[in-house]
Amino acid sequence: FYLSVNDKQYIITPKDALNISLLVLLTAALAVIGTHLSVYIIPTFLAVIVGASFMMRRMTIALGCFLSILTAFMVSPSSMFIFNETVLVNMLAGICGSTVAIMTLKTKQHRGEYILSGFFAGLVAGVVYSAYGITASLPAMEMLKITTTGVVSGLSCGLLSVGVLPIWEMMFSLSTPSKLLELANPGGTLLKRLMMEAPGTYHHSAVTANLAEAGCEAIGADALLARVAAYYHDIG
Numbered sequence: 001f002y003l004s005v006n007d008k009q010y011i012i013t014p015k016d017a018l019n020i021s022l023l024v025l026l027t028a029a030l031a032v033i034g035t036h037l038s039v040y041i042i043p044t045f046l047a048v049i050v051g052a053s054f055m056m057r058r059m060t061i062a063l064g065c066f067l068s069i070l071t072a073f074m075v076s077p078s079s080m081f082i083f084n085e086t087v088l089v090n091m092l093a094g095i096c097g098s099t100v101a102i103m104t105l106k107t108k109q110h111r112g113e114y115i116l117s118g119f120f121a122g123l124v125a126g127v128v129y130s131a132y133g134i135t136a137s138l139p140a141m142e143m144l145k146i147t148t149t150g151v152v153s154g155l156s157c158g159l160l161s162v163g164v165l166p167i168w169e170m171m172f173s174l175s176t177p178s179k180l181l182e183l184a185n186p187g188g189t190l191l192k193r194l195m196m197e198a199p200g201t202y203h204h205s206a207v208t209a210n211l212a213e214a215g216c217e218a219i220g221a222d223a224l225l226a227r228v229a230a231y232y233h234d235i236g
Contacts, residue, residue, distance in 0.1 A: 027047045039090070052105045072088075104117045
């Protein structure tokens with residue numbers, strides 16, 4: 001419903017629709033697997049971190065909320081379905097952690113940033129679980145266990161995203177910030193050829209890239225995308 005109202009482009013294009021569908025299916029599969037270990041494992045963070053690399057922030061937050069609700073109900077005991085405190089605490093931990101993960105992903109240009117984002121998401125989930133443990137008067141060891149599970153979930157998702165992102169980029173031909181940085185490398189085959197065969201054009205492209213980057217930074221546009229596009233704009 002949200003997509004049909006606010007971000008139709010993600011369901012009109014078959015590739016984007018498949019992309020989001022696979023993220024949902026991946027999260028659901030991880031939730032089913034994680035249930036055998038602990039009901040407090042949060043697989044939502046992986047889809048959110050991967051999605052944040054190519055989707056708008058508001059769309060990623062909406063996806064994080066949806067997946068948090070979905071996985072919370074998936075791991076709940078069938079006998080208690082809705083009226084179960086486990087559902088509520090998992091939902092809250094997922095939504096808060098996902099939002100923090102998205103907000104901490106700023107430039108999205110370095111792999112370490114994704115790991116750090118996952119860690120912060122896990123940290124927030126751990127705080128939510130700790131608060132739940134205190135209010136529910138859980139034993140100290142049980143509270144430590146679920147808090148640790150939340151933190152490890154976030155950190156694990158951050159680490160997994162580093163491996164999953166290149167696969168996602170290849171499958172869907174995504175221009176993520178990490179991919180753009182690779183394209184901006186002057187040692188790349190095409191840019192090196194441009195430098196050798198048309199040094200004047202290469203210099204012109206580099207100057208254009210600096211101007212485009214500065215202009216985008218001034219108006220809050222995607223400076224990295226503009227820089228890379230300028231590098232390649234005269235190759236044809």
